[in-house]
Amino acid sequence: MTQENIAVYPPDLTLIECPEPTQESNDVEVIHLDDYRQTGLPAAAYTSAHYLQRERETVFSHYWVFVGLASDVPNPGDVLPAEVAGMPIALVRDRAGTLRAFHNICSHRGLQLVNAPCNVQGNLRCPYHSWTYKLDGQLKSTPHFGGYYQDSYDGFDRTAKGLKPIRCEQWLDLVFVNIAGDAPPLEEYLQPVIERWATYDLQQLRREPREVGLTCKANWKLAIENFSESYHLTWVHPALNSCSRMEDHFRFEVGDIHVGQGSLLYKSGVIEGRSLPTFANLEAHHKDTVAEYVTVFPNLMLGVHPDYFLVFSVNPLSHDTTRERMSFYFVGDAAMTPENQALRHLPIDLWQDTNDEDIEMIERLQQGRYSPRFDGGCFSPELEQAVYRFQQMVAQAIGE
Incomplete structure (x- = not known):
């Protein structure tokens, strides 16, 4: 993560110091008593909405975060809405059986695309203006977007308006997402x-x-x-x-x-x-x-x-x-x-x-x-x- 990704840290959310651990066995990291004289996270880490927003931008974006169970979307066409720290996500089992994750928003006006578990027989359809997406995230149709009975207009790039994918991997039945896409392999x-x-x-x-x-x-x-x-x-x-x-x-x-x-x-x-x-x-x-x-x-x-x-x-x-x-x-x-x-x-x-x-x-x-x-x-x-x-x-x- 580069310095450009880090917002200025507010002075009331002071970080604790990070002492160097000492290794005294092959199994247990021993941190000496003097290190424990350090205080823990400040109250604002638990009571501040601003602090949670910083956690969304870092902890919940740059690490692998558990989001759900693969057995909750077992069949092709199954779609499951989920959240990571308030960020809406959709888990989708596509026609080939691949489990995918997308930001759960329509690319048109940002409507939450799915608000309840379902099985989609055809395509994912936004209920607001009926934009539809294939289960691999591709934008399929945009009715009347270019005017009455015209689904497009000159210069509209349909390929750039598909669902926004999220890096998604599975271990056992556990599904993880990496919002920023920069974590090591799961x-x-x-x-x-x-x-x-x-x-x-x-x-x-x-x-x-x-x-x-x-x-x-x-x-x-x-x-x-x-x-x-x-x-x-x-x-x-x-x-x-x-x-x-x-x-x-x-x-x-x-x-x-x-x-x-x-x-x-x-x-x-x-x-x-x-x-x-x-x-x-x-x-x-x-x-x-x-x-x-x-x-x-x-x-x-x-x-x-x-x-x-x-x-x-x-x-x-x-x-x-x-x-x-x-x-x-x-x-x-x-x-x-x-x-x-x-x-x-x-x-x-x-x-x-x-x-x-x-x-x-x-x-x-x-x-x-x-x-x-x-x-x-x-x-x-x-x-x-x-x-x-x-x-x-x-x-x-x-x-x-």
């Missing part, structure tokens, strides 16, 4: 995660129909920060802490921009002596005990367990309102039988209860940032490294 971006979880055959995953979704009155970053630390488990999540205690958690490295933590204690759900299928080829102790969680910068949180996979995303609707979505995948066709539905719903129920407990804390964190005495807070050097690192990534992305 596989390279996700390589640390892919390598970390190479033991798991993620191709076995099958999507569960039931999801968890909600809207909370808090900035999107607070949801990410909450997911990235286990410090609060003892006091906020008594049920979760009884099966995966704060002290059972550990942190690990997943490249330069993603952060990870795991739990050494995980218990699969059991009903009448039955439990769900687990990933093959996991060592016995790993199969029974370990769960790991990765925050993929900026807006995606993933969790791998011996018997299921969690996809947890956030999307800012405004500077103080966030939409959360949790999707779940289980291991193999056998897990998806009607007989196993109750078993599949056990972890979903636990995540829903846990998230409900988190929401109150996140919304109160948001309220606290309206205090003139909030100074960025401070961080536990052992338990909140991931939060500090995530805030550093945001600060660097928008202004350094």
Whole structure:
């Protein structure tokens, strides 16, 4: 990103300093206590619409951003409206089965082209003036645009008025977009995660129909920060802490921009002596005990367990309102039988209860940032490294 792309940073949104980390092991980046005397992001990072606009121009434009699930647009002609930080996007499955992303606006007057999921039998048609587009984005017709019964006029360049494409790539069932088109290949971006979880055959995953979704009155970053630390488990999540205690958690490295933590204690759900299928080829102790969680910068949180996979995303609707979505995948066709539905719903129920407990804390964190005495807070050097690192990534992305 060149200096020309960066607007002058306002003085009231001071960035935190970025100390050089020291590497003391092959697995864990250790940031010393002195570094944690730095404050975190200022209150305006959570309460300012201007700050969110800067995030739209940088964080949500120049990085790979999770936008949806490919299985939501499974068939040729399927169209799904989506948003990235308020920017309207359309996911389109074209006639050849290729998944594409476009800015969800008509090239004529900027009308939102699609406002609900649909399957298009012919072409995408703007309901305002009936401009139509092929599913590959080409402009097909512009009725009366040159005058009554004249679809064109001399000098009108139809080829330049197609839908505006967005770079779009897929990993597993997860769809990512790169608005600015300047990120590295998605596989390279996700390589640390892919390598970390190479033991798991993620191709076995099958999507569960039931999801968890909600809207909370808090900035999107607070949801990410909450997911990235286990410090609060003892006091906020008594049920979760009884099966995966704060002290059972550990942190690990997943490249330069993603952060990870795991739990050494995980218990699969059991009903009448039955439990769900687990990933093959996991060592016995790993199969029974370990769960790991990765925050993929900026807006995606993933969790791998011996018997299921969690996809947890956030999307800012405004500077103080966030939409959360949790999707779940289980291991193999056998897990998806009607007989196993109750078993599949056990972890979903636990995540829903846990998230409900988190929401109150996140919304109160948001309220606290309206205090003139909030100074960025401070961080536990052992338990909140991931939060500090995530805030550093945001600060660097928008202004350094």
